[in-house]
Amino acid sequence: MKPLLTVSGLKTHFFTDEGVVRSVDGVSFIVSEGETIGIVGESGSGKSVTALSIMNLLPYKKGKIVEGDIMFQDQSLVGLKPKEMRAIRGNDIAMIFQEPMTSLNPGYTIGDQISEAIRLHKKVRRKEARKRSVDLLTEVGIPNAERMVDEYPHKLSGGMRQRVMIAMALACDPKLLIADEPTTALDVTIQAQILELIQKLKNDSNTSILMITHDLAVVSEVCDRVIVMYAGRVVEEASVKEIFESPSHPYTKGLIDSIPSIDVEVEWLKTIKGNVPIPSQMPTGCKFSPRCQYAMERCTKEEPELTRFESGQKSRCFLAKEVKDETTIIRSQELEVALSD
């Protein structure tokens, strides 16, 4: 598969009054054509900032890409002139956001807002843009699209608004769609519908999707490959199957263990003890070591490299192999138990 987006050694820092916050600190990954990649991590892991860096939408003056490169097709997006970047935004790379309730402008009809995106990048007449808007709304499952196109956002529910956002993102047939927690703010049933819509989109078109989420269920639902981020770094990268069956980083293992199971009755849900470190108190060595159950002395001094397994799975842990072996055994035991039930 041809790579569509190549992020290499990306460092995005925020310059605040309290000092420099290294939100993204050396992140590399590749999104191939037609592939759906999930970026998973807790709040503050740098996943949204990675997305904003790709879109070049970092807050003015505060956030800045200080190192690394983002290649989209054959073009570097870092240091692009604002005008050149605008031609890509919404056209080749589109984005949907977490907050559907507030992401649409209350002052304009949804038809206006979709048409605007179309007319900005494609030379079409107002009438055609409107017709395309209606088609897009129908495509994303908005009933009565012909009528809804002239409605203002406040008449729509959250789920409907997220559909409108998706329609808007799809307006110019983007090659890459970045979805930043698209289902987090929605009801569970609506979440399923939106995921289904993204799944359908994935099947119908060759659009690559970068799905940013903290929800592993979402990942298992739509993604091909997963990148796990912690404290601004990639700690594990693997196929969805491997992530769930044989995670090789203690953090990933912790994330998976903390998914409640309906088969096993427990008094307490498993959690990863501690919190994501605050930027001013970054631990030395492995950033996860203070919370890690496997931590050794070495971990507090040295930061492990991202090492690669034969299968392509990558892990930033000295004990990657041991963790992987252990989780593989546990999973297979669990599987046996589940089968014998």
Add this chain to the structure above:
Amino acid sequence: MKSYIARRLLQLIPVLLGMSIVVFAIIHAIPGDPATVILGDQATPETVADLKAEMGLDQPITTQYASYVKDIVTGDLGTSLKTKKPIKEEIIPYLMATVELMIISMVIAIIIGVNAGILAAWRRASWFDYSAMLIALIGVSIPVFWLGLMEQWIFAEKFGWLPSTGRMNAREPIEAITGLLLLDTTIQGNWTGFVDAFKHLILPGIALGTIPMAIIARITRSSMLEVLNADYVRTARAKGLSELKILYKHSLKNAFAPVLTIIGMLVGLLLGGAVLTETIFGWPGIGRYIYDAIGSRDYPVIQSGILLVSTIFVFVNLFVDLLYARLDPRIKYR
């Protein structure tokens, strides 16, 4: 919508009634009376009493008020005690002079104020932001009379670029149709008259517009700051829109409601509160008309003048309220 307007107009009745009582009470509480002012302090008490009777001022105050209200209701603004002319006719040129000055001032204030506010919010904490807000702070605190005098001194006295007083060149008077000279000269095709009237408007227009400009700039900035952080602004950027479109199309529309409220109130302020500017620039406006009437205790003029200004004020604000619905489709008037 229609019923909303009708209701708002009905609300006007108690407002104006209340106002007329207050104004009536205050002006009758001021010592002195028109008869004494007209006749001078050498007049005998008898002549003063005769004149008072002629003016109807010997009646009990409630009777005076009742007859005043009766006149107003029938559309009669009364007669000036001083000039003996009907106020309805006399007041129009003054009102129009003020309206023209107010429009120019507000146009200056809105164009500069809104744009400065937008830019300051867009490039928050930049040198532009700091200097614009410093100028705005100076703008609100500067005394209008001082600014007016300085303008006259610099632009009229020192350089002689602009006329310092009046509405037009006395040697080439402009024939009034509406009383708005820029409009009148345009209708008549009187180009030199237009330029002349415009030149006369600049200095008082700036003097009167400075405070509103500063207020509008500050309100626009704070309102824009909020909107620029909104998620839909991020959406607009993600679409690939230019900053110009993001600011003026996607942000300003949502940030404009508080600015509009202030504009409505400032219009009222400028209509009635232009006395200082009008005095300094010899502008024959309604502020001065009422001010002079207070000096001569010309009760009907004071009352009708204030009533007229407040009625306009209420109408302007009704208009502003109706405009909200155009800005924000979520607002519906029932």
